[in-house]
Amino acid sequence: MSTISAEHLQALRSAIVDKPPYCSGICPVAQDNFLLYYTTNGNDARRIDFAKATDEELRHLAEACAPATFGRNSEDVLDDSYRKAGKLDKTAFATNYFPLDHAALINALRSELLHGHDERKPIRLELYKLNIYGPGSFFKPHKDTPRAENMFGSLVIVYPTPHEGGILVIRHGAKEWEFDSGTLLRSSNEPSLAYAAFYGDVEHEVTPVQSGYRVTLTYNLYFADADSTVNDSSVARSISGHIYEQEFREVFRKLLDDPTFLPAGGTLGFGLRYQYPVEKGRQKEYPVPARSVVRAQECLKGSDAVVMKVAKEFSLDASVKALYYEGRKQLAMTDNFVPTNYGSDYGGNEDVVENIARWAGVFVHDVNAKKRRTKLTEEVHWVTGIDKLNQFSDPYLAYGNEPDLGFVYGNMCLIVRIGPHGARKDSVHPRKKKSQGTEGEGVLTTAVLRGYKTLTLEMAVESSIVANRTTFPILQLPTELCCYIISEIDSPADLLRLALTARCLCDIIIPDHLEYRRITNHILGRPLWTHLANHRGLAENVRELTIRLSTHYKVPGGLVVHRLPRSTAELEYAFLEARPELCKAMRRMTGLKSFRWALSERSPDGHDMVWETLLNSCPNLSELQVEDYGRRIPGREIPLFHEWKLFDLRNLTTVKVHSMAYRTLPSTPPALLTRLQSFLLSSPALRSLDLMFIYADPENARTPLDSILALAHWPALTHLSLAYVSCAASTVASFLSRHPSLESLSIKHDGEGRFDLSLLPARVLSNLKSFEGAYTPILHLSRVAPEPPVEVVKFECRYEEEYAGLARALRAFERTLRRVEVPSMGLGTGEGAGWQRVCEALPEVTVRDHRTSWCLRKMAERSGSWVVTVA
């Protein structure tokens, strides 16, 4: 563990006391630069020379002015208890003073206000207003309204008209500075103007003028062009800024030389003192912009810039990081913002922040480190605290029974890593060290390595690289190859792990891949379809596309909430309009593997446009999940579900088809089975099958699966879920005997054993881990899977008496059973007592009740002998 004394921290802290967030001074100008022409009634103009203006002339100017307004909540308001001053808009006057003509002033602005990269950027001034503060005029504390993304501050020029008071007070953090233009100008022997320039995010006020007139010109300060820089190295250096920086440098150098200061190395944290932009604005036409901490790092201001500059001079590893909070404690620290909107990838309602730390960064000040048994904890010694300036909150989808929005809170900070005494120049960087080993063990997962090794092998063959091919460092590969490897990785979790091994990978993987791997959108979320259609390279990175019926959706860059049309007719129309755009986007998704669609709209062509697109443009599609909640509308020619081209798709590994399309049809349409049969039988690689068809009379109508199950052989099948089906017991028995690989089996609503397990040979399902079904099949379970690895049983209860039998049947699984789930427990009946019986028979088992958890919780309180989890 690194050590640091309170005095050491204090020494640094006092050396980094806030650098003033403004610059000010006086600037000599030629005698004839003080002229102002202003209109008096819209047509006539008057001339005033501020170098020798009389009181009478100034009073006339004040009378020509309108009362000054100010911005409040994006409105211009007039309120003379807040601001009392006169103003002229820039169309009402002309001056012959142009600040840009005065190199001394501009150089002072650059060198004192701007830092690093920004110091050399060209700046643009925009004249904003003329203000006149007569006796009693003032402007209460405020921040100026930013007028554009590249506006960084304001400049105030004060004419040399005698005045007392009207002091500009600037505040930032707990500090305060004064710019007393009246006194400054009085002290000058040559004709001069006073100036003050400050950052946009600092608070300032003008105290009441006691006597005379204070006349100002205000300017907005912009970067002229964010990408170009001025190649003029003769920028004047501000003496005061220099002294300040020098002091911090000296204190820091002394500490680094001191063998008692972090003898074994360690990490210093600095709260940022200014607010920074983080949006990279990469995806201009798309509403959700990409963010990066690097964007903030490029434009550090004031003391933040000094810390960074000095740390870099000492070759220390210094960078801006993102911090994520658990409650009020910082918990995870990452090299960049981590997209939090992966929903189930983050374990749903589980602790998102903990996962951010585990996957994407390090834990900081982690009180639970022992419990988590993680080595990724980095102790940060905070030199200065973190305030709210750069706080952010990121939404994520929390999956419970219904997806819900959750928020993760975070901030940014500046981190400086320091090496052990004696090797101070080699900064400590735990994560980097890790990835310098063999392919970053423990960070890269098998999927990454698989892609990586395949590639290096291919390269070796192609270019006869023989030596040391398995430790080929990924970062030395040409960018295209790197991208190729990245595109081989499907899992967002793996992508994130790889991204966080190096900043340059982060910049490619997060915005271009991670954000696009899984997309969930409403079909009417058209900006996204257009965006994907226009960006082939990004669309190719989509692996999973979900179109569902909800209000919020995960799209690249974040989550969006769609407001949907109210009426069905409007919705149908909007839907038909949007569908070609969806298809256009899908045509670009050549890497798509999974397509999920929860439908409610019915369409006259059975959505064939969508299925055809999948057939023709998505050769890698292996997963299809369709939930059709649409109703048949009487009198409308709409093809029956089984007629859709959906059933032309082939070679799938996961198929889920739930349809309520037959809710209004009296019985099973035989044609469905022919299409369904050829569809399923041409998917020999099937691993997961989930079928449900509901008919008008769900108690009696069942989908007969005999002909399909008699022929099917899916050697890889592990998951089978069937609802509202029937099949002869002998067919069931032979089908299940042919599928010993099954790990999870669910038979719901089969009308009391129409999918009858009674003839099943003993021990056929020796891999079964999870079973869901009614009472009768559960009674057969212990015979079918006698060496029971069964861990989860879901149960639909129908009669009171069944509980006793259930308790007995489940005892066979006592050793392995972890959970019993009760999907549809009713209230009020004798069920409570029944469940109590089951639970008492299985004291180690968790009972999970999806709907009426309060009922079980009540019982748990009473009995105290069993565990209940609330889903």
Ligand SMILES: O=C(O)CCC(=O)C(=O)O
């Ligand atoms: O006149 C000054 O010194 C400051 C004026 C000001 O804060 C403003 O116009 O927003």
Ligand SMILES: [Fe+2]
């Ligand atoms: Fe202001």
